[in-house]
Amino acid sequence: MNTKTLRQIFKDTDFVHRSGTAEELRAAEYLKERCEQLGVSARLESFPVPMGEIEEAHVFADGKEIPCRGFFCCGSGEVEGELYYMPAQDPVSIAGAKDKIVLLDAQGIGFFAYQDLMKAGAKGILFRYGDLHYPNRDIDERDLRAHVVGEERKVLCAMIHAADAVSLVKGKAKTARIVVRQREFEGESHNVIAELPGERDEWIVLSAHYDTTALSHGAYDNMSGCAGLLGVMEALRGAKTRYGLRFVFCGSEERGLLGSKAYVRDHESELEKIALNINLDMIGSIMGKFIAKVSAEDKLAHYLSYMGAELGFPVSSSVGVYSSDSTPFADKGVPAVSLARIAGGAVAPIHCRYDLADVLSMEQLMKDIAFITEFTRRMACAAVCPVSREIPEKVKKDLDEYLFRKRKED
Numbered sequence: 001m002n003t004k005t006l007r008q009i010f011k012d013t014d015f016v017h018r019s020g021t022a023e024e025l026r027a028a029e030y031l032k033e034r035c036e037q038l039g040v041s042a043r044l045e046s047f048p049v050p051m052g053e054i055e056e057a058h059v060f061a062d063g064k065e066i067p068c069r070g071f072f073c074c075g076s077g078e079v080e081g082e083l084y085y086m087p088a089q090d091p092v093s094i095a096g097a098k099d100k101i102v103l104l105d106a107q108g109i110g111f112f113a114y115q116d117l118m119k120a121g122a123k124g125i126l127f128r129y130g131d132l133h134y135p136n137r138d139i140d141e142r143d144l145r146a147h148v149v150g151e152e153r154k155v156l157c158a159m160i161h162a163a164d165a166v167s168l169v170k171g172k173a174k175t176a177r178i179v180v181r182q183r184e185f186e187g188e189s190h191n192v193i194a195e196l197p198g199e200r201d202e203w204i205v206l207s208a209h210y211d212t213t214a215l216s217h218g219a220y221d222n223m224s225g226c227a228g229l230l231g232v233m234e235a236l237r238g239a240k241t242r243y244g245l246r247f248v249f250c251g252s253e254e255r256g257l258l259g260s261k262a263y264v265r266d267h268e269s270e271l272e273k274i275a276l277n278i279n280l281d282m283i284g285s286i287m288g289k290f291i292a293k294v295s296a297e298d299k300l301a302h303y304l305s306y307m308g309a310e311l312g313f314p315v316s317s318s319v320g321v322y323s324s325d326s327t328p329f330a331d332k333g334v335p336a337v338s339l340a341r342i343a344g345g346a347v348a349p350i351h352c353r354y355d356l357a358d359v360l361s362m363e364q365l366m367k368d369i370a371f372i373t374e375f376t377r378r379m380a381c382a383a384v385c386p387v388s389r390e391i392p393e394k395v396k397k398d399l400d401e402y403l404f405r406k407r408k409e410d
């Protein structure tokens with residue numbers, strides 16, 4: 001993989017490709033074609049995703065309309081009530097939400113906070129997006145996720161810009177009204193799967209998501225990871241390995257890891273044959289440190305640090321859960337590691353219009369791919385995969401909290 005090829009990949013995918021849309025399918029078909037150009041057959045596996053087509057969305061504060069985006073899958077209708085700014089999601093703050101339209105100082109909400117708000121009697125939720133210092137007034141479009149709602153009722157939700165949120169709090173706005181009308185339906189997303197067989201009927205699965213949020217072209221998050229998978233594929237095609245390599249380009253990661261969750265669900269009978277998951281999520285940034293978040297025994301974290309030292313490639317390794325497609329694998333008992341080069345929003349922002357290829361260094365991306373390829377080669381050529389197929393209790397606890405099975409301990 002050379003810099004010219006990498007630049008072409010980012011040029012070809014320089015468009016928004018949000019979950020469940022025709023554009024996401026276009027990106028999936030492009031990645032399938034890229035695999036086939038490398039001589040590796042690939043296929044698309046579809047899975048259902050909840051979708052919504054917003055027909056009308058309005059937010060009014062003290063009778064004045066404020067620009068907004070309605071959350072799809074939050075239902076249709078209108079609701080009005082006293083506006084309640086809630087900067088935190090602690091029990092004392094939540095207790096004041098009864099019969100209120102709650103303004104959260106956040107872009108989204110987790111399962112337990114939503115459950116608490118519903119039990120407290122909140123009538124609707126407003127979220128804030130953006131940066132007061134950005135020259136644009138973009139407002140992201142989000143969804144009210146099924147795993148957040150659970151068995152509770154849905155309430156109308158909308159996103160407003162951070163500048164308007166500040167104005168409402170500063171001006172002590174008294175009332176708010178949310179209007180959302182939409183058509184909800186079941187859509188379709190896709191995982192792209194390609195394989196390099198090994199001597200054994202056992203596999204190392206490499207994953208990266210290719211979908212974007214509603215405003216982003218997703219060069220850094222996460223076409224960079226997909227380019228990494230293609231780079232590993234190109235380097236190891238034709239190589240003799242003991243473990244096969246399966247490449248999974250995941251759809252709909254940005255909506256709660258839906259693609260990787262669908263993969264482990266639909267391939268549950270095969271999971272015992274997967275020795276390791278190597279997940280790539282954001283690499284190749286101009287600045288930033290390379291990290292390895294290991295959802296497996298701590299020996300793997302040490303191994304990656306030692307290997308980095310051996311090769312002169314700094315790696316910051318730790319054990320825990322990374323918010324990406326490695327998590328569903330680890331939750332099913334498959335040892336997993338997510339690899340990323342973390343730059344921070346001031347240098348390489350994500351989930352916004354500024355996630356473009358110019359935040360990346362093609363030379364750094366090639367270095368990252370070379371390290372990932374060598375790590376993959378060592379695991380795939382091992383006489384026996386050295387990573388124990390056991391998930392440590394601490395990681396299980398982190399998984400329970402991340403997947404909202406248990407509340408996070410203070």
